[in-house]
Amino acid sequence: MRQLIIQVPRGHGDTVINIAKSLDAQNLAEFAAHNGEDEAIDVVILHVSNHKVDPLLAKLQDLPKLHITLIPSAVIPLQPPASEAPEQVKDVETLSPIEVFLSGLQSVGSWRGFLAYAAVAGIVVWIGLYTNTTFLLVAAMLIAPFAGPAMNTAIATARGDYQLLWRSLLRYFVALAVTILTTWTLSLILRQEIATSLMIANSQVxxxxxxxxxxxxxxGALNLVQSQQNSLVSGAATGMLVAASLAPPTGIVGMATAIGRWDMVTDGIFLLLLQLCGINLSASLLFRVYGLSTQGTRYQRGKKLVTRLAWIITVIALSLLLTWQFINSPYLERSTIAQQANAELQNVVKQVDLAKLVESNVRFTRPNIEGENTLLCVVYVQRQQGVTASAGEIRSRLTQAIQTRLNREGFNVTPLVDVIVLEKG
Structure with a gap:
């Protein structure tokens, strides 16, 4: 439920009451008053369900000198008998489209605080990546102001609002630039020369x-359209989920640029573009499902052409990024291929049946060796009971079998395998 305070010229209050009753408004009150210009007015206080806010505003729109105060928080109007109170409060609805849109406009506010948060997020993500401290990356995700512009871009796409769209995109890329510049500067000041293990791990796609x-x-879209009482997940958590896909690659781009690791820069930029397209596509579609359209009450600047163009550009960009990802295998699939290679490696050890697997680590090496995608496989095994072959023979046979399997499966890698046979003391 939402509370609205309606001000109209004297004599129009009954019209407001009748319109509100037609939309099942509750706990209505009307009284005479004077406004700041000492004009006689009628003031109506009413409570209406969220999904009827837009229809109510549409029916009130033609009244002269209409002033509306929409209270953007849930209210619980109770009516007699008191025994029905539990039933009256359990009906929880999604927000009205006008509220979702206006909240997006409100978030496009001061630049000073916005840029300050982007810079602070850059400092925190740099410390996390530089010191290999994972929880600092989580802190950076909470601070980073990327979620707001990303979600406003989706709202603008659903609404077809060109002005909000370009302002949201501008804020998005400015925030990324500030965070990248911050991490780049810190890496230069501290004379960073090599990529840390956390940078390498987070850069692999x-x-x-x-x-x-x-x-x-x-x-993010679900959180914005759900009422406060119906939201099972906090806004901070969903904002962090959006930032989780943006904060680490942003920091990596800045730090990798400072140390000249252009392969990691490419990975980071790919991820940033992929995140923006993916977030915009799913969020804007969900906003449309929940009622955001190009034209609405007290909103006339949306254009269907803008929505269609934004969706077409988003889908094309997402398709191009995915095509680039899969035709350059394994360059932009290293994380997945490393896992698949590890699974194949473990199967080989079982099939050869000379030793039991203790542990295996499979990862791509970052130094670029021209013409090769070097996959480093370190395998720890323990000889099977009753096997009399020497450690050197076990090592040789397993190494050859693993390399043969990985080459045969078409991973497009150069497998460097180190098998270590552990003996009982």
Whole structure:
């Protein structure tokens, strides 16, 4: 339920009451008053369900000198008998489209605080990546102001609002630029020369990377359209989910630029573009499902052409990014391929049946060796009971079998395998 305070010239209050009753408004009150210009007015206080806010505003629109105060928080109008109170409060609805849109406009506010948060997020993500401290990356996700512009871009796409769209995109890319510049500057000042292990781990792209922004966009849109009482997940959590797909690659781009690791820069930029397209596609579609359209009450600047063009550009960009990802295998699928290679490696050890697997680590090496995609496989095994072959023979046979399997499966890698046979003391 939403509370609205309606001010109209004296004599029009009954019209407001009748319109509100037709939309099942509750706890209505009307009284005479004077406004700031000492004009006689009627003031009506009413409570109406969320999904009827837009229809109510549409029916009131033609009244002269109409002033509306919409209270953007849930209210609980109670009516007699008191025994029905539990039934009266359990009906929880999604927000009205006008509220979702206006909240997006309100968030496009001061630049000073926005840029300050982007810079602070850059400092925190740099410390996390530089010191290999994972929880600092989580802190940076909470601070980073990327979720707001990303979700406003989706709102603008659903609404067909060109002005909000370009302002949201501008804020998005400015925030990314500030964070990248911050991490780049810190790496230069501290004379960083090599990539840290956390940078390497977070820069590797998975074949299923597109699912994260799609899920983040859907979660963000759901959070914005749900009423406070019906939201099972906090806004901070969904905002962090959006930032989780943006903060680490942003920091990596700045730090990798400072140390000249252009392969990692390419990975980071790919991820940033993939996140924006994925978030915009899923979130804007969900906003349309929940009623955001190009034209609405007290909103006339939306254009269907803008919505269609934004969707076409988003889908084309997402398709090009995914095509680039899969035709350059394994360059932008290293995380997934490393996991698949590890599974094949473990199967080989079982099939050869000379030793039991203790542990295996499979990862791509970052130094670029021209013409090769070097996959480093370190395998720890323990000889099977009753096997009399020497450690050297076990090592040789397993190494050859693993390399043969990985080459045969078409991973397009150069496998460097190190088998270590552990002996009982």
């Amino acid at each position: 998975s074949a299923v990377a597109v699912f994260l922004p799609l899920a983040a966009g859907a979660a």
